Amino acid sequence: xxxxxxxxxxxxxxxxxxxxxxxxxxxxxxxxxxxxxxxxxxxxxxxxxxxxxxxxxxxxxxxxxxxxxxxxxxxxxxxxxxxxxxxxxxxxxxxxxxxxxxxxxxxxxxxxxxxxxxxxxxxxxxxxxxxxxxxxxxxxxxxxxxxxxxxxxxxxxxxxxxxxxxxxxxxxxxxxxxxxxxxxxxxxxxxxxxxxxxxxxxxxxxxxxxxxxxxxxxxxxxxxxxxxxxxxxxxxxxxxxxxxxxxxxxxxxxxxxxxxxxxxxxxxxxxxxxxxxxxxxxxxxxxxxxxxxxxxxxxxxxxxxxxxxxxxxxxxxxxxxxxxxxxxxxxxxxxxxxxxxxxxxxxxxxxxxxxxxxxxxxxxxxxxxxxxxxxxxxxxxxxxxxxxxxxxxxxxxxxxxxx
Amino acid sequence: xxxxxxxxxxxxxxxxxxxxxxxxxxxxxxxxxxxxxxxxxxxxxxxxxxxxxxxxxxxxxxxxxxxxxxxxxxxxxxxxxxxxxxxxxxxxxxxxxxxxxxxxxxxxxxxxxxxxxxxxxxxxxxxxxxxxxxxxxxxxxxxxxxxxxxxxxxxxxxxxxxxxxxxxxxxxxxxxxxxxxxxxxxxxxxxxxxxxxxxxxxxxxxxxxxxxxxxxxxxxxxxxxxxxxxxxxxxxxxxxxxxxxxxxxxxxxxxxxxxxxxxxxxxxxxxxxxxxxxxxxxxxxxxxxxxxxxxxxxxxxxxxxxxxxxxxxxxxxxxxxxxxxxxxxxxxxxxxxxxxxxxxxxxxxxxxxxxxxxxxxxxxxxxxxxxxxxxxxxxxxxxxxxxxxxxxxxxxxxxxxxx
Numbered sequence: 001x002x003x004x005x006x007x008x009x010x011x012x013x014x015x016x017x018x019x020x021x022x023x024x025x026x027x028x029x030x031x032x033x034x035x036x037x038x039x040x041x042x043x044x045x046x047x048x049x050x051x052x053x054x055x056x057x058x059x060x061x062x063x064x065x066x067x068x069x070x071x072x073x074x075x076x077x078x079x080x081x082x083x084x085x086x087x088x089x090x091x092x093x094x095x096x097x098x099x100x101x102x103x104x105x106x107x108x109x110x111x112x113x114x115x116x117x118x119x120x121x122x123x124x125x126x127x128x129x130x131x132x133x134x135x136x137x138x139x140x141x142x143x144x145x146x147x148x149x150x151x152x153x154x155x156x157x158x159x160x161x162x163x164x165x166x167x168x169x170x171x172x173x174x175x176x177x178x179x180x181x182x183x184x185x186x187x188x189x190x191x192x193x194x195x196x197x198x199x200x201x202x203x204x205x206x207x208x209x210x211x212x213x214x215x216x217x218x219x220x221x222x223x224x225x226x227x228x229x230x231x232x233x234x235x236x237x238x239x240x241x242x243x244x245x246x247x248x249x250x251x252x253x254x255x256x257x258x259x260x261x262x263x264x265x266x267x268x269x270x271x272x273x274x275x276x277x278x279x280x281x282x283x284x285x286x287x288x289x290x291x292x293x294x295x296x297x298x299x300x301x302x303x304x305x306x307x308x309x310x311x312x313x314x315x316x317x318x319x320x321x322x323x324x325x326x327x328x329x330x331x332x333x334x335x336x337x338x339x340x341x342x343x344x345x346x347x348x349x350x351x352x353x354x355x356x357x358x359x360x361x362x363x364x365x366x367x368x369x370x371x372x373x374x375x376x377x378x379x380x381x382x383x384x385x386x387x388x389x390x391x392x393x394x395x396x397x398x399x400x401x402x403x
Numbered sequence: 404x405x406x407x408x409x410x411x412x413x414x415x416x417x418x419x420x421x422x423x424x425x426x427x428x429x430x431x432x433x434x435x436x437x438x439x440x441x442x443x444x445x446x447x448x449x450x451x452x453x454x455x456x457x458x459x460x461x462x463x464x465x466x467x468x469x470x471x472x473x474x475x476x477x478x479x480x481x482x483x484x485x486x487x488x489x490x491x492x493x494x495x496x497x498x499x500x501x502x503x504x505x506x507x508x509x510x511x512x513x514x515x516x517x518x519x520x521x522x523x524x525x526x527x528x529x530x531x532x533x534x535x536x537x538x539x540x541x542x543x544x545x546x547x548x549x550x551x552x553x554x555x556x557x558x559x560x561x562x563x564x565x566x567x568x569x570x571x572x573x574x575x576x577x578x579x580x581x582x583x584x585x586x587x588x589x590x591x592x593x594x595x596x597x598x599x600x601x602x603x604x605x606x607x608x609x610x611x612x613x614x615x616x617x618x619x620x621x622x623x624x625x626x627x628x629x630x631x632x633x634x635x636x637x638x639x640x641x642x643x644x645x646x647x648x649x650x651x652x653x654x655x656x657x658x659x660x661x662x663x664x665x666x667x668x669x670x671x672x673x674x675x676x677x678x679x680x681x682x683x684x685x686x687x688x689x690x691x692x693x694x695x696x697x698x699x700x701x702x703x704x705x706x707x708x709x710x711x712x713x714x715x716x717x718x719x720x721x722x723x724x725x726x727x728x729x730x731x732x733x734x735x736x737x738x739x740x741x742x743x744x745x746x747x748x749x750x751x752x753x754x755x756x757x758x759x760x761x762x763x764x765x766x767x768x769x770x771x772x773x774x775x776x777x778x779x780x781x782x783x784x785x786x787x788x789x790x791x792x793x794x795x796x797x798x799x800x801x802x803x804x805x806x
Contacts, residue, residue: 011577040579071573078578159798163704170474170802171701174414175481176443203799293693298574301566302704304798385798395562395707395788396606399573 001031001104006038007072008110012153013303014311016066016073018109018137021315023053029323036101039403041077042117045097056402065400067308068390070300073402081117084124091124098132105133105322111140115330116354122328133322136330136350137315141297143192146356147348148332152314155307155383158196160299161185162384165197169207172236179286180227180237180279184272186296188244191215191360196380197240198372207238214242215360216369220250224282226370245271301397305386317345341382404434404507409441410475411513415556416706417714419469419476421512421540424718426456432726439504442806444480445520448500459805468803470711471793473703476805484520487527494527501535508536508725514543518733519757525731536725539733539753540718544700546595549759550751551735555717558710558786561599563702564588565787568600571693572610575639582689583630583640583682587675589699591647594618594763599783600643601775610641617645618763619772623653627685629773648674704800708789720748744785
């Protein structure tokens with residue numbers, strides 16, 4: 001039989017490592033002949049855009065390039081699938097394609113929506129008594145998928161964040177003037193990524209002096225008092241804030257991207273710019289905001305070696321699960337111990353992860369709602385560990401184009 | 404005799420490598436006893452904040468840490484010195500400090516303002532028949548100092564930029580929808596850094612599809628036409644724009660950071676956000692802007708090995724120049740050949756570099772004002788070359804604190 005694999009949702013630094021894991025495990029199994037990559041997620045199946053991965057990943061060198069290539073090498077999509085009962089023709093079309101290409105198993109690397117697709121597809125194939133297996137491979141920098149200790153992609157984003165934050169802190173420390181630097185970090189509802197900045201503590205660094213998560217109870221009044229307080233002890237105050245933070249006493253809904261005020265003026269800023277402006281007008285010291293933007297999810301040169309290894313391992317495990325007859329499952333990590341760090345790969349019903357969101361534990365947020373407690377450190381530490389070897393040419397990391 | 408060294412202006416990834424060069428060359432010369440670091444530039448001299456670098460840089464390991472530490476390890480300042488005739492007491496105070504510490508030579512690592520200070524101090528010491536030597540060590544990511552082929556700090560910022568741009572391009576390519584991504588890059592008057600993105604061409608990449616420099620003649624009308632044109636050929640259009648670009652037919656003065664409109668509303672955006680909004684309203688496709696902010700000058704983990712080596716070499720050469728009796732000079736690079744790349748270190752009267760600005764050559768800007776010609780590639784290539792080895796602990800680059 002043949003298999004197909006696809007990528008969906010926002011890229012991470014290790015979404016291609018999971019693709020590689022699926023490829024390598026399938027390549028090693030004699031029951032599998034062709035390994036197809038579906039371009040732009042499930043849309044590649046529908047639009048007949050499949051590539052034979054064996055032809056492009058012809059040797060270990062090309063596999064190594066795929067592992068360090070940023071973005072989603074097969075292309076991604078953002079498509080929420082309807083229920084099979086709402087659009088049976090769509091599902092019949094997918095089943096036809098699978099039959100045409102003799103695809104016996106499909107692997108979907110993605111986040112919540114992809115797990116929803118995984119669950120719906122596997123339910124559909126079961127309903128038509130098809131033997132096709134569908135397995136979800138988790139992926140998101142947000143670390144917000146249910147029923148797994150963490151998600152592939154998170155550790156690399158957290159490593160990017162801590163390394164970059166250390167560099168920003170050193171830069172800000174150059175001057176002898178009181179200053180505030182606000183760093184806006186991805187995470188609309190879940191603050192895992194922002195919280196991971198607390199790892200700077202392991203290097204003896206007091207920054208970020210303030211950390212605000214969407215899970216906290218935040219007030220603008222409290223924020224300004226926090227900043228004033230930290231400025232008494234530190235010349236340079238660095239603040240980490242999740243993009244999704246809401247300050248309950250602030251009328252900052254208008255400040256968010258794209259909103260228009262009553263005069264028709266565009267407000268182009270996110271929460272970082274909003275807080276910057278608050279510090280400028282209410283405190284009056286030197287202030288700057290930094291939005292880490294796409295770099296958080298695409299800086300493959302700063303991937304965590306642990307994350308890369310795990311992303312590949314979970315792709316491999318997905319293939320083994322499908323060959324064992326599993327379907328409709330998302331692969332998961334179960335943490336056995338923090339130190340020495342050990343995880344087991346298991347799986348869970350994909351439907352159980354499709355619509356939930358795992359937020360940061362409130363017990364790891366300091367009572368003042370502006371810091372992360374030391375109890376979170378053993379959770380984060382192993383996930384960012386290890387600097388991978390990168391293949392370069394003239395100082396540029398080498399990449400591969402599959403499309 | 405003893406010597407003193409200080410850092411000034413915005414940090415770069417290699418400002419500490421130049422400090423290390425001064426230290427190592429001085430350490431190896433038996434005529435020099437103590438090597439003092441002046442904290443926060445010239446202010447450390449005035450405020451009696453000197454540290455004995457020999458005590459903190461006690462072995463090769465600590466030297467290696469300094470070389471890879473971001474920011475200005477001695478701290479920086481932004482102080483424009485008055486003319487000696489306008490404030491003779493200030494200069495007399497500096498001379499007293501130098502006498503007190505038996506400082507026979509002073510090395511100032513910085514940009515234009517530091518070269519101005521270098522020129523003024525050396526003129527002052529000459530006017531009082533003092534044998535104290537003052538040497539400027541160039542430093543700026545902007546690459547805009549006169550009379551040198553390039554400046555230490557530029558190559559690393561350019562390497563950060565090209566590596567990051569490649570990652571952003573891969574991320575943007577994941578989706579199958581027409582999109583525009585605008586990357587705002589440092590450079591108020593000089594577009595060297597933005598222009599260096601053309602190096603992606605060496606990897607076979609068409610992006611950035613449009614590059615706009617302050618040196619170009621730009622119109623908003625032309626920009627929108629350029630974007631529309633590129634969208635015909637490319638699904639994902641990536642634009643690199645210098646923060647200092649002015650579009651002559653755009654009333655975007657109000658859009659720049661911190662400006663207030665007639666209703667008292669703050670406009671918080673730079674040129675990237677402004678162009679983003681123009682694309683959104685006039686073209687209507689998916690659009691995003693990214694400001695690379697401080698990361699351009701502090702991402703030491705992406706320093707160029709060539710830049711690091713040269714920054715150290717130019718610090719060493721400064722010490723040799725002072726010991727040979729030179730004063731009031733800025734050390735420079737003279738390029739002997741592009742390939743194989745070879746530079747000679749020379750020097751120039753610091754006063755000649757203090758108030759000028761070297762902008763990007765107009766002949767390397769394409770006639771349409773929206774790209775860089777291939778003729779610029781041999782200039783840029785060697786400057787970004789080489790990935791340095793970085794000492795890590797648990798995935799975090801190690802750094803040193805001198806203060």
